[in-house]
Amino acid sequence: MLERTLSYAQTINRHTSDTIDVQLKRLDQDTIQFFHNREVVRFLSGKDSEYNRLRAIMDTLTGFLISHSDVESVFLIKRNGQQINSSNIILANKDKVEFVSEAATGNGKSVWLKTRVSAQGNRVIPLVRQINDLTTIEPLGTLVLFIKENKINRLMEGQDLKIDGELVVLDPKGYIISSRNSHDIGHPYRSDIFEQLKLPTGQFFSKETEKHFYHYLQSDLTSWIYLYRFPESELLSGTHIVRNWVLICSLIFTLLAILLARVIASNLSKPIIQIVKEMRNIESNELNVNLDYAGNDELAVLASSFNNMLSRLRTSIENQAQLQTMGHELEMRALQAEINPHFLYNTLEAINWMGRMNRIPEICDMTSMLADIMRYSIDTQREMVTLGDEIIHVHKYLGIQKIRFGDKLNVFIDIPEHLLGLTIPRLSLQPLVENSIIHGFRDKVGEGKIRVICEERDNKVFIKIEDNGCGMKEETITSVFNGEDLGPKKSIGVMNVHKRLKLFFGEIYGLEIYSVLEKGTRITVKLPGRLEANVQSTHR
Template structure:
């Protein structure tokens, strides 16, 4: 594993190696800082627990002393001679009136006991018949709960029992046992229930600080307080009581608390002291945040300066590598830009020497490319002239035949039009000094040619042109469309006896002009088209004419442009020409192709 990491580090660039090294050193320093800070926190936690546990011990002792007084009070009540006598008389008396009188006496006696106790909320005696006699607050106890309390007191057989009721109510429960003088019969006379003001006991012993709370639990229920202050809840307290350590931090979504707890040997209850964490550790947290912010600032500064330092070393090398990759991919169009690098031009180190040597090599490659480009232009010009010389003059012979025919049939009324059209065509075909002409001029040539052919075919020829005005200035190789219209007349119009429709359309698609010459003649089968593309069909000049047009377009504009054929027998045959849209740049295009 270590070998793989070492190998990966060695294979990284110098820039990444330096950044990785700086990052590792800074993160190591930060880890050491966190370790020291954690040790300080643990020490502070331990000291806080010692102080809090001392306070809890003192408070719990005082609270339990008060509970012992309440327990002694319940003992005095159950052993009171008057109450013993009254309860015994209740069992012996049969008169309802007398029983009520005795119960009134018991109530008065309970008032005497409860009135002198400031921590007693109420005192309630229940006789064997289930009748309740109470002193203090008149809040009653449900019948079901009374049954449970009587059973609890009976199980303890005269000993005191603590019962935690709903909403943190604390009850001391004890059974009345009958005794007479020195003889104890221990018969059940009833049950005494003392409701205790546990909130007053706690508040007297503990000074409440902002946000801190004392929580007392018997393991199943919370004895104090009746309601937990938000955001604390029973679930959080239950989890804290199950913690193995006697102190720790309670983390809640809203806030964190420091908690310390002890367990009472007298009642077995757990005393839990909760203090807001931020209040106790506010200064420590502030110092931690300040140190963290300072470290982050130092880390960012180290990264910035490290980046600049490594960049000053690696940037010249990266530029040189970029040049090499550009040349390696064959992208030589930017060689002129690559040879200029003012940053490293004056450097006298090894990287500067490499740049200067590479620049000299690029300049020599540029010279060789320019020489080769000039030779290629000469070759292309020669090929264009050779291809233009191959235009089939077949339509000229047909024109002469048409003139002869018109002269015989019509008494020279249409000869002038045909002669003008023929003269225009002859001038256009003979004058080959302009390699590229406007699309509008090319359409004029086509119209002259169609004018002559209409004299021959009359209404059998239906010819239309649909070209937007904004495309009329597009440069196009001379005599590109006329051969295609001638081809449509030969192979679509001549074999038919009905009307033949020939149409020229043009449209602009993303800086590309699409020109289509289509007819509704017999068309061509897919097999014929395949053989035509392979150069195997050479009939009546068609093969040479199409190849001529295709080669001239490709030599003029590049291999991505040209001529394609689409045909569906007896439906439509379409010739699609694809050339770039270069409106108003006719002179520049002619210069580029050697015009």
């Protein structure tokens, strides 16, 4: 509202200035005819004072008055002080001196003076202009016009002031040229206000009995200052209506917001209370709960995340239970194997020495490797070992089998050196190699070949155990994973290895079996890559 009011005040001053300047500029241009009038020039130059010439000048002045109703009278003053006018009025000497002096400051341009009362009792605004010889530019005399002030006042009153205030016109010295208050015309304006009118245009507030706003604009044509003044109460009129509406609307919207907040809070609190209730059931080890929330908001995401968390928790507990069960089975077998380990080791050592005494190196090698295999198998201190340790164990197992089968068994093992430090569960590869020998070569005629190779791609490690044995059918592969055809060996057989890998590393890991009857079998051990495996090993 303040910006709009200030813009309105500027518009009023600009429009008033333009309207008055248009009238005064037309009058100013019409006075140029006196520069070209031969009778006027001859009279002012003192070359002709005949009565007929004077009469012609009088007719010129009278004609100017008739065509300009806003001019009360016209005067021509020679340099010697002689004057001629359109009426019988004679200017006082002091007025003549003032008019001639002020006109000289304009150097041929019009100069507007302060409002005064003419001899006819009317308020007039003198316009003075020095008339120069167009050839020599020398001053010949002075033209004086008395412009009716009421003409300016009517133009001002024609402005539709939507904000009740005061509109006045000041001359450059601070005298009131025109105003709606006729008593102030011709008098100086307030000095404390006039001192602030230093720029061509501007605005400011002044603290009086009541705070007032002022906007002023100076005309380029007359240098008059158009001043628009109105109280602050008018500036902010109507704001109390806006204030009352704001208060009423605020109250209505506050009540609506409270009601809406209660509805929203109720809709939010019900599912939250339900979620809290279900969560408290977990404190009593009730892990089979599931949040049944059919919404489509953040609570639905929370409920889904809660259900997923419980599902993973139940899966983790089941996996841990299976690991513990398998651990107990391994411990029982280890305890059974440790009934008298020293007796077994001493017996193997005696067989070893008997082989040496009888110079049978195969017996020495077999008993030594068998002892190492037993130590590795019944070691309950290490659940996870390096791939290098597991390969050594496989080498020793195959060493015994090589002694047994001789040239009928051909083994090739190729493991990249940088993967030997990979961590895997103990007894992950030897049961698979054993499965190839026991089942793959059971009815094999000719040389049996086993190839163990390893490769890494996509941050995963793949260990392939291939043989050229008798192969398996699809239903046999299913039975192998279920441990159905391995009898009492199922706890450390193929099924056992598959389940342990999944429990240790996740569902995406484990064994894959591809087999073709009479051509052979390939078992692929899928393990996490070095970085992922090390992270999982650290967590365990």
